[in-house]
Each structure stands twice: as C-alpha cells, then as structure tokens.
Amino acid sequence: MQNKVLILDFGSQYTQLIARRVRELNVYCEIHPYNKIPKNLNYFKALILSGSPYSVREPNSPRVNLSVLLEKFPTLAVCYGAQLIAQEMGGLVSASNIREYGRANLFLKEKNSVLFDGISNNTQVWMSHSDKVDLIPNGFVRIAETEYCKSAIVEHKKKKIFGVQFHPEVVHSEYGMDVIKNF
Numbered sequence: 051m052q053n054k055v056l057i058l059d060f061g062s063q064y065t066q067l068i069a070r071r072v073r074e075l076n077v078y079c080e081i082h083p084y085n086k087i088p089k090n091l092n093y094f095k096a097l098i099l100s101g102s103p104y105s106v107r108e109p110n111s112p113r114v115n116l117s118v119l120l121e122k123f124p125t126l127a128v129c130y131g132a133q134l135i136a137q138e139m140g141g142l143v144s145a146s147n148i149r150e151y152g153r154a155n156l157f158l159k160e161k162n163s164v165l166f167d168g169i170s171n172n173t174q175v176w177m178s179h180s181d182k183v184d185l186i187p188n189g190f191v192r193i194a195e196t197e198y199c200k201s202a203i204v205e206h207k208k209k210k211i212f213g214v215q216f217h218p219e220v221v222h223s224e225y226g227m228d229v230i231k232n233f
Contacts, residue, residue, distance in 0.1 A: 055079035056094040056123070058087065060102035060112045060130050068098060068128065068219045071230050084114045096233070097123035099131025101217070105181050106133045106143050124210035126233045129178065132204065132213030139187035146182040146198065153177075153222060154196040156203070163193045163205055165212050165232050169225040175202075175216035176223045183215070 055072050059065045059081050072079040079098075082088060097119055104111040116138050119125070127135050133143045154177045158166060175196070183201035186192060190211075193203040204213045212233060218226035 053077050053096070054094045055096045055098060056088070056091070057081045057098045057100060058084045058114060058131075059100050060084050060134075061104065062101035062128070062130065063103075064128075064217055064219055065100040068100060071219045071227060072098070074227070075231055084112045087114065087119075091119075091122060094123065097125045098233075099125065099127040099134065101129035101131065101178070104130065105145075106130065106137045107145070107181065120209060120211055124233070125212065126230070127211070127213045128217060128219070129215060132215055133181055133183060135211065135213055136183040136185075136187055136190075136201070136204070139190075141183055141187040141190075142185035143181050144184050146180055148198045151178050154199070154202075154216065156194045156196055156216065158194045160191055160193045160205075163203075165203070165205065165214075165229055166193065167232050169228055169232075174222065174224045175218075175226070176220045177216050183213070 069079050137143045156173050156175045158171045186204050190204045190206045193205050196202045199215050202215045218229040
C-alpha cells in the first residue's frame with residue numbers, strides 16, 4: 051500500500067505548503083478540515099496537524115478528538131497542532147510574554163530523536179506563535195528549545211508523536227525538509 055499522509059487543517063496559512071513539501075518527497079497526502087475527518091482512516095499511514103490563527107486557549111478554537119488519531123498514527127503536529135496535543139494530553143499552554151515571529155535558532159537538548167537525525171545544533175527555524183507550552187504532557191520529552199521557547203520540539207517516543215513549535219515547511223527553516231522527511 052502506498053504511503054498516504056492525512057493533513058488536518060486548523061486554518062493555517064501554511065497548510066497548502068505543508069502538503070506541497072510532503073508531495074515533494076513523493077508521498078501522497080490529503081488535506082481535510084479538522085471537522086471533516088475521513089470515515090475510513092485505513093488508507094493513511096501518518097498524520098500531520100497544521101497550525102492555526104487561533105489560540106488553543108480560546109473557548110471556540112478548533113478542536114478534534116485526538117485520542118483515536120494519536121493511537122493510530124505517527125503524528126507531526128505543527129505550531130497550533132503541537133499546542134493542541136499538549137493541552138489535550140494534560141500539558142499546560144499559556145500566552146507567551148514574548149511573541150516569537152520570524153527567525154530563531156534551535157538548540158537541541160536531546161540528541162536521540164529520529165526527527166533530527168543528521169540535523170545540526172543551532173539551526174535556523176521560522177517561528178510564528180504567541181502561545182507556549184509551559185508543561186509538557188506525561189510521556190513527552192523536550193527535544194529542542196529556542197531563546198524564548200523551552201518546548202520548541204517535544205516528542206513522545208513510544209507513540210511517535212512529534213510537536214514542533216516552528217514551521218518546517220517554510221524555506222526559512224534550514225533543515226525543514228529534513229524534519230518532514232525524517233518524520
């Protein structure tokens with residue numbers, strides 16, 4: 051069976067670019083709105099959660115029942131998606147005192163992450179967020195941080211869930227395509 055990736059769109063301006071990057075790796079993917087998940091998930095091998103202009107702290111922000119999805123698929127969660135996973139799995143998301151927008155340097159804290167195989171420390175990434183994950187959920191480890199974001203990358207090694215606060219799909223993230231490929 052062909053590898054197929056399901057991308058759930060929470061309204062990010064970069065969702066189409068995420069799909070383009072996945073397709074550049076010769077992997078088929080489909081974008082679906084977060085509230086229109088396909089009934090038959092057996093066609094998919096992995097899940098990507100997009101960013102969003104919303105904050106997970108807002109009462110009417112986009113939500114999805116993650117319990118089945120995260121058990122079924124290796125997952126790459128970008129920005130809002132990472133914050134949503136953190137919040138839904140018992141972590142704590144709060145407003146950041148300093149909004150990170152634009153270039154930032156990523157400092158690896160954990161060297162044994164499949165997501166960052168072959169990627170050097172102090173690499174440039176592109177940030178766009180005003181919330182931060184203060185407390186990561188049980189089972190997750192911090193993989194990398196930036197100057198203002200201590201949970202720039204988190205990973206649940208057993209469940210193969212990766213949360214990235216930066217946008218690997220944009221060209222400003224030096225090793226962004228490697229991150230997507232490693233996922």
